[in-house]
Amino acid sequence: MVLFTLFFEFFKIGLFSVGGGLATLPFLYDLADKYTWFTRTELVNMIAISESTPGPIGVNMATYAGYNAAGILGGVVATMGIVVPALIVIISIAKVLTKFKNNKYVDAAFYGIRPAVAALILASAWDVIQSTLFRVDKTMMEFFNWPALIFFAILYYLLVKYQKHPILYIALAAVVGMFISF
Amino acid sequence: MKEYLDLFCIFTRIGAVTFGGGYAMLPILRKEIVQNRGWATDEEIMDYYAISQCTPGIIAVNTAIFVGYKCKKELGAIASALGMVFPSIVIILIIAMFLSNIMSYPVVQMAFAGIRIAVGVLVVNATVTLFKKGVVDKSTLVIFALVFIILMFTSVSPIPVVIGSALIGILLKAREGK
Helix, strand or coil: CHHHHHHHHHHHHHHHCECCHHHHHHHHHHHHHHCCCCCHHHHHHHHHHHHHCCCCHHHHHHHHHHHHHHHHHHHHHHHHHHHHHHHHHHHHHHHHHHHCCCCHHHHHHHHHHHHHHHHHHHHHHHHHHHHHHECCCCCHHHHECHHHHHHHHHHHHHHHHHCCCHHHHHHHHHHHHHHCCC | CHHHHHHHHHHHHHHHHCCCCHHHHHHHHHHHHHHHHCCCCHHHHHHHHHHHHHCECCHHHHHHHHHHHHHHHHHHHHHHHHHHHHHHHHHHHHHHHHCCCHHHCHHHHHHHHHHHHHHHHHHHHHHHHHHHHHCCCHHHHHHHHHHHHHHHHCCCCHHHHHHHHHHHHHHHHHHHHC
16 A cells, blocks of 8 residues: 555656756655655755765655655655656657657757757756865865866866776776775 | 667666766766667757756656657667666665665765766766757857856756747747748
């Protein structure tokens, strides 16, 4: 019974949260108040773990919340709950898109959207960069996190020069991070 | 059957190394789907990513479903979505069961500090590529600059921004057509 409720609640979240993982937060707070699956304090820990482990944050949150509520099966069921509405909605949109593939209005819309996407991603990149390469709260002298900046430059050079799989650079950075404090 | 398994495995790899939200998956998606397999173009990936921002659900999962559908219809979409969430389920369940204080170890924190730098490098590099693909003339450069300023200095959500850009695109092309 709890599994059914879990699926239904996360199905609703999947259907109504627009704009990425953290958009699921208000819904999860709502669940904390409504059920005994997890408390608001536990939710804060869940956010920290979801944000720092691989995988989309929204999915991680669903798995963690589901496990807290009903064990391993709960984790799987809650995750499926959040994915199923996406499958229905996105496949429908993809079908419409295939139909209107060379429609001039659709083409014109994407002509406007593509530069916006580049800006969207640059803005997200800035979030990551400013928190790792700069110390915004410090004085001028300490503003630049020099070891991080130098490592950033080296990694960027290696990426452009060798074009290896991104996973390699992530693994390399993890190992280097264990020995050098950034 | 092989293609479905291939899609599942690609997105499992992507899910396992995507730190910090949907945009972090783009560099790997480009490498696996565009460069290594030619299943979609850079432009298509950008379109999918834009629509995923404005539709309900999780951006990374939505993008995975789009790519899966493009490659292998409904079953491809399902295989991709399952691949995308599979590592999350495994990793989060392990952490929830055994390692709920994993983030308190200094060595783990240090590794993550390194990973964040790599994520920054990958995302900046992806932005450069997407900039070249998306900004093709003066009008698109203006859209790029406007969107960036709006996102940096206001708290407007990406949804009206993407919808607004689409409308501007249609208006610009309509004027050109006359």
